[in-house]
Amino acid sequence: MKRNVLIIGAGGVAQVVAHKCAQNNDVLGDIHIASRTLSKCEAILESVREKAAMKQQGVLKAHQVDAMDSGAVAALIRETGAQIVINVGSAFVNMTVLDACIDTGAAYIDTAIHEDPTKICETPPWYGNYEWKKRDLCAEKGVTAILGAGFDPGVVNAFARFAIDMMDEVKSIDIVDINAGSHGKYFATNFDPEINFREFTGVVYYWEDQQWKEKKMFETGHDWDLPVVGTQRAYQSGHDEVHSLATNYPQADVRFWMGFGEHYINVFTVLQNLGLLSEQPVKTAEGQEVVPLKVVKAVLPDPSSLAPNYEGKTCIGDLVKGTKDGEDFEVFVYNVADHKEAYNEVGSQGISYTAGVPPVAAAMLIASGDWDAGTMKNVEELDPKPFFTILDKIGLPTRMQIGGLGGEDKPWNG
Amino acid sequence: MKRNVLIIGAGGVAQVVAHKCAQNNDVLGDIHIASRTLSKCEAILESVREKAAMKQQGVLKAHQVDAMDSGAVAALIRETGAQIVINVGSAFVNMTVLDACIDTGAAYIDTAIHEDPTKICETPPWYGNYEWKKRDLCAEKGVTAILGAGFDPGVVNAFARFAIDMMDEVKSIDIVDINAGSHGKYFATNFDPEINFREFTGVVYYWEDQQWKEKKMFETGHDWDLPVVGTQRAYQSGHDEVHSLATNYPQADVRFWMGFGEHYINVFTVLQNLGLLSEQPVKTAEGQEVVPLKVVKAVLPDPSSLAPNYEGKTCIGDLVKGTKDGEDFEVFVYNVADHKEAYNEVGSQGISYTAGVPPVAAAMLIASGDWDAGTMKNVEELDPKPFFTILDKIGLPTRMQIGGLGGEDKPWNG
Structure with missing residues (x-):
């Protein structure tokens, strides 16, 4: 039963993730959010407080981190005691955040494929260029990594x-x-x-x-x-x-x-x-x-x-x-x-909402054990029914x- | 009878001006060209030599100058002995080049209005914001300045x-x-x-x-x-x-x-x-x-x-x-x-050609004395007939x- 979430990123999707984590903190535990710009994280937490989104009293905290620095992310995972990392930062930081999870044993969730800033559209299948190269290591270490758990992919x-x-x-x-x-x-x-x-x-x-x-x-x-x-x-x-x-x-x-x-x-x-x-x-x-x-x-x-x-x-x-x-x-x-409706609920537009709600459902399934696979998975490799059941309840039927x-x-x- | 031309600028229009000056160097005398980037000036002179455009043997020389530095332009006017300056540099350098002409007594010709890089579309009439403020000074010093002598204006x-x-x-x-x-x-x-x-x-x-x-x-x-x-x-x-x-x-x-x-x-x-x-x-x-x-x-x-x-x-x-x-x-x-036809003659397209030929005609009229007004003039304040006569002969009937x-x-x- 993993608990405590660290959200990486502070954009529109991160805002939805923070709100949804807060609404489900009875299941997810402490909520931490970290990005390059601390003030952006704090603005998101302020919006969570304004909507009184926290289901129960609990930890809700902002941090500054350079997500391109794997060691810094690992240190933050250890410092916060997060067992689940939801990476909704830039597509350029997937691999460093994933490495930090492998290092610390935390479960990893992202919503989009890793990209190299200097390359556009690499050889298919894209996952083979970066993420899947770490699949054996995840299995070996028993680390759960759910790739592409937004709406599409997800x-x-x-x-x-x-x-x-x-x-x-x-x-x-x-x-x-x-x-x-x-x-x-x-x-x-x-x-x-x-x-x-x-x-x-x-x-x-x-x-x-x-x-x-x-x-x-x-x-x-x-x-x-x-x-x-x-x-x-x-x-x-x-x-x-x-x-x-x-x-x-x-x-x-x-x-x-x-x-x-x-x-x-x-x-x-x-x-x-x-x-x-x-x-x-x-x-x-x-x-x-x-x-x-x-x-x-x-x-x-x-x-x-x-x-x-x-x-x-x-x-x-x-x-x-x-x-x-x-x-x-x-x-x-x-x-x-x-x-x-998305804006009224979490202060974001529908595109951010559809991208941000699913990784929280995935985090809840890791917390419950249903999706805590102990290895790397794309979403179609996991049972969809408990996922739909949660999505029905938290806004995306x-x-x-x-x-x-x-x-x-x-x-x-x- | 003014002679010797200094061309400021090394873009497409400057290339046409250089060719046309060369074709009429019997009237215009020495030809100098100066811009921020010496190699661009040299490339233009190379193209003049390739087309064997010089009507008679004479001076054809490239210089480096920062046209935003009025003192540097004045020094170059004195060094070259130019009595006519054709300014086809950036629209941001009109006033510094004009000041250099007023300082040295050289005649000034440009093809577009002065602009401040940070301002778009100032109060009409536009000439009143910059150029015409120097009109009295030109008259007092007997300096010929012909404003807007391209095709349009001109x-x-x-x-x-x-x-x-x-x-x-x-x-x-x-x-x-x-x-x-x-x-x-x-x-x-x-x-x-x-x-x-x-x-x-x-x-x-x-x-x-x-x-x-x-x-x-x-x-x-x-x-x-x-x-x-x-x-x-x-x-x-x-x-x-x-x-x-x-x-x-x-x-x-x-x-x-x-x-x-x-x-x-x-x-x-x-x-x-x-x-x-x-x-x-x-x-x-x-x-x-x-x-x-x-x-x-x-x-x-x-x-x-x-x-x-x-x-x-x-x-x-x-x-x-x-x-x-x-x-x-x-x-x-x-x-x-x-x-x-423009490309075949001077290596430039027609838009540069129509803009670059007229200031050379104006320079020839200053050299002949017809347009050497000893004050600041817009083109409609000068006799158009000798202008058309030259333009007929040099490519724009x-x-x-x-x-x-x-x-x-x-x-x-x-």
Whole structure:
């Protein structure tokens, strides 16, 4: 029975994680949050106190740490007595935080794949470049590490596993991520622009016919007729979960689809064609070395600033096709979240909410022992039912349409 | 009879100026070129030598100078014995170079208004903020200073004066600048992007009903049916020459129209709305202070790199309306230039060519005494006929359509 959580990071997702940990501190114990900037951690804790989110009296504390320094993170784990680390810091710190967990025996949870700041879109499967290289060491030391336990990757991996468990054979998994909300700004990204754009500047890797295939971003679009949000255009994109699902279910085609409006695509296209999304430095006429993407990030709205005026809903789900009892079988497993409700509850917009709630559910499952695997796991390698049960209770209920999109609509356990 | 030219600047326009000075060194004498970066000056002189542009044997020399340092420029004027300075450096150095001319007695020519790097679009008339404050001093010291002697401002001011001289009364001056050429790149500016964008991020000042009025950029578009380039859409924009023409001809409405394609407007709109055209520094997440516009400049193609593949023509002219002998009278005075011809002659594209040839014509008129006014002048305050005569000979012939656009088409002196 592990207890006491250390949250790494102090962005929009970390805010949701902190609120949700506080709401469940009877299960999770002490709550610590640490990032490079102490004041950001303190602002998050202030918001937790304002909402009186703590379920019961307990420890709630902010720390300063350089998460790129594995030794410093390990020292903080020891100092705080945290047995569960939820890493929602920059995608560049996964490996140093994971190393600190391996060193100290704490359980590790993250929500996105590790990235090298100087590289875009490495060889598939992406997890093989960094995280999975530590799998044997985790097993050897009995360290629980749950990779990609946000919404996508994360809940969508559990959706896939759940659907596949209903079938005899799986043939394809299409993950569709639609944000039908509106923030009212000319343009903004819902996550750190640096990470958000990096997702779309590289090759679109997908898995079909038991092999990796490649497309360009925005090359293939499809109109999806979805529950609640209606018909929405989404484009085949690269995404973390394709890389683990394709490895675990090589017999299935695995694709990811992200919804984009024409305006987003236009802005993205202009910025990319001009070279302003590059992670490689350029030199100004005055001789200053600057990474264009970091300047774009600096001029865009802070994603957390979008929350107060964000309206509308998200719909993220998996359309999984296969066979059952010798017949074709299809199911769409999904969640719908609401930006305004998220803001009212935890002060964040719906995108941060969908990303931040699942790792807390995962932490609760480690605390209860259900998911305390003693080794490294991607989410589809764990039992999805206790995960859905907690998510139902803490804000992200799972529903499904049997027979595929437009089919009989009911709760996952209905 | 002034002789010996010092060119300040080493960009695309400076290259044209150097070639044209070389082609007319029998009139102009020694040719010196100076900028912050000596190697850029040397590259220009190399190109002059490659084209064997020097009309007769003579001095052709490169120098390093910080044009923001008035004393250094004055010292260079004395060292070189230059009696005519053609300033085609950055728009930020006008006043220091002008001061150096006043100090040494050399004649001064520029092609664009002075700008303060930290200010966009100051109070009209723009010349009143900087240059005209030195007018009395120029007169007192007998220093010739010809302001805005490029194409626009410059030749278009002479077009206006020429048309007005044909009339009893002038009612309106509409200056139309169309670049119907294509450089084949996704996006590029024809001038230094920093200066180019600064032209369009501020208020559009224009003169109507004997007062300054304001519009936003791209607020008012009009399709102009022009000689050679056909029907082209242009948008009312702010431009230097409006500010002197409105002062000299307050009875006339004075407007400037710049041609833009939809693609240019889209890219510009995205960059401006995101804040990437700002001249004010922003701070990156890492704490680096950066001026977004300077980063945009760094990622865009160097305007001089466009020349080899530039094709098509420019058409720049003035539609001037008024009365003559008691009847309405209209004339369109214009020039058509060709990108490829410009490149073949001087290694630059047509936009640099149209901007760089006129100040050399002005220098030749100072050398001959015709325009050696011994005080500060905007181009419309000088006799346009000797200017057109030289321009006809050195690459930018003036034509007109009597009766307005589509009227009888002939040379200005035809």
